[in-house]
Amino acid sequence: MEALGLLLQGFQVLLTVDKLLLMMLGLTLGVFVGVLPGLGGPNGVAILLPLTFSMDPTSAIVMLSCIYWGALFGGAITSILFNIPGEAWSVATTFDGYPMAQKGQAAEALTAAFTSSFVGSLAAVLLITFVAPSVAGFALRFGPPEFFAVYLLTFCSFVGLGREARHKIVISMTLGLLLTGIGMDTVSGQLRMTFGFTDLLRGINFLVAVIGLFGISEILLTMEERLALRGHAARISLKVVFRTWASLPRYWATLARSAVIGCWLGVTPGGAIAASFMGYNLAKRFARDKTGFGKGRIDGVLAPETAAHAAGTAALLPMLALGIPGSGTAAILLGGLMVWGLNPGPLMFVEHKEFVWGTIASMYLGNVVGLVLVLSTVPLFAAVLRVPFAAIAPMIIVSCAIGAYAIQNAMFDVWLMLGFGVLGYVFKKLDIPLAPLTLALVLGNRAEDAFRLSMIGSGGDLRVFWSNGLVGTLTTLALLLLFWPAITGLVSRAGRLVRADA
């Protein structure tokens, strides 16, 4: 096993006092950065990048990737406690995490989220360790039609597997797709729907929308209904952590399914977001008892977190091996690698063995240390819910505003965030789901570009989506999921007819 030997060498590089200290420092900074909505991983890494210029590359990437892990863990905290997702892929975590917190099970939800992110990352790191070269090659098979098929699959799984009224899902998704059209259109090189406003040039930032849709609208609803956060203090102790752990083996199928989806989607750029939603939707579909999703089920937290973190970790593979960043944070790490004189690419695994395996070893260590660190803070963060609403609401709004501003240093984004807050409130009153809108905001642009590039490439021939095994399978699966309710309806009716005949 060449990989094992190299990995051990990697651990040897890492297990020095100063590297471990850097790791702890990075994780702690990361958790703080992650807890502030909008600041998030990419900004945290960007702000701290200059600090690492004087370090050797391995120390630098260890510290930066630990900030990244910390921010991922931290993002789950705000999703669960305040319904504010810190990163695109934490959106699905709010669906059941926030209701759990409201039922007084914040500690359980946090423990579940942290543990499942650990499981997801671990699965992906194992994948990277043992099959790195062949998996990296897989990403090369993705041309425009393949990318579009993946996005289509995600959109269709929403419509086909959603519990809400289908027309409402479609309304929400369509509005999201319309909003992503604002700004520059890469394919034609023209500006669309900017109406001459400079602020609209850059389009609607996804995080600004999400902070408003989830965070602000929740505050509005709470103000109207009860002026108190419902999560009253549950008994909070480390005992909860162990109790939650004891219940996890029951959900092994959910964990395994999400880990596989995550690893698979992680090696395609932008996959982590798609993975978290798909992990959630599939958990919902395959659960034996389908009631209670969206109202605070623990597997509703486990599924998206495992998938998102498996994908987020697996996304580092194409970055190292092909130089394609899988996420915003990965893109900034990529910039850092160049400053340290390392060029990610196919030769990275050959020429900079020590660095690559040091990084992979830091993924193992960073996740273990990170899990211990955040779990020990669960009681602390869960206690935040005991603070009276009147005291905490202004703080949430202020940190939302800071977060929205900090993403692009634009005051316009703060107004936009408030606007989305009102929109989110209206949607909740009308029982229109918010998730399809956010999904469309994240993937709409990429899906549109991929579709149009496919059409340019094939001269307008739709058969390009069935032109090889990979894309054909994805497209067929997508259409199958879209019409899933109709298909199951037909099958059961046919079954009844057969039985009536007999």
Next chain:
Amino acid sequence: MPNTPCRAGRCGAATAIALTTSLLGLTAGTPALAWEPQKSVEIVVAAGAGGASDQMARMLQAAIQKNDLMKQPVVVSLKGGASGAEALMYMKQGAGDPHKFVIAYSLIYTLPLAAKLPFDWRDLTPVSIVAFDQFVLWSNATKPYTDVASFTAAAKGAQPPFKIGGTGSKREDHILTVFLEKRTGAKFTYLPYKSGGEAATQLVGGHVDANVNNPSENVEVWRAGQVRALCVFDNTRIAYKSKVAADQSWNDIPTCKEKGLDIEYTMLRGIFLPGKVAPDQVAFYVDLFKKIAQTPEYKDYMEKQALKPAFLTGAEMTSFLEKDEALHKQLMTEAGFVAGTN
């Protein structure tokens, strides 16, 4: 042009004297000789994270910081929205603010023409041109054609037409594709991707047949033997002679003209301050970039990215910009990319 050299550790004293004298009213009306930034300086990047401009910004940040060329900190801010239009409008609105500069490239001509952006590079203050980027015609290494002649022959007979991947629409890569069509007589389908990195991996994956990436965008896949460099779109070969790919240096790539394909195109990498800044403020930055050009970080970066070194300032730069703009206007009109004409 007044140009006070400002070595590390000496500027402070100079400013202190300048400040005291102006406080005393002795030099009222004349600008202090050694202006220097009063707060952190922002490098505005008109492209996304990880792209060529971002990498240059990180290099500048590291070069300034490691060599102590400026007392105030340097921050990089990414304004790649709307294919870089966001950065241009941001700079235009920052008139009079000497604490930010943008790393500009040919988008200063193409965006106003293609997207009717209300922008003119004369809205900003040119500081210096720090490099030129060259373009190379690349093909997939597994394909049978090994030089310009066999590539052109294969492209002419191809059905469906060959696909060329590039960054964005109606910009440098797209312009080059149109001129490839005109000069070779072959038909190409142009696929606009979001970045040069994406265009590189799509070529390796066989989803497009060629790209016209900058050396830096394709260097890694070239070294790995996955792509082949057919020719460089310039009047001279790239200067760097050390071996990069298996048995080739940048200098071994022939120019397209040598191979009978008469297309020349290079792209500036220039530094601009916002409009309405004082001459001594411009002088500070001109001097800063002169010093940066001497740092090992800069030299190392130029070779690694295979950029063509250059240093133009003042009137020389302005006259270059005017000529370059006229050229782009002509190329884009010929290609039918000017908004409202197609």
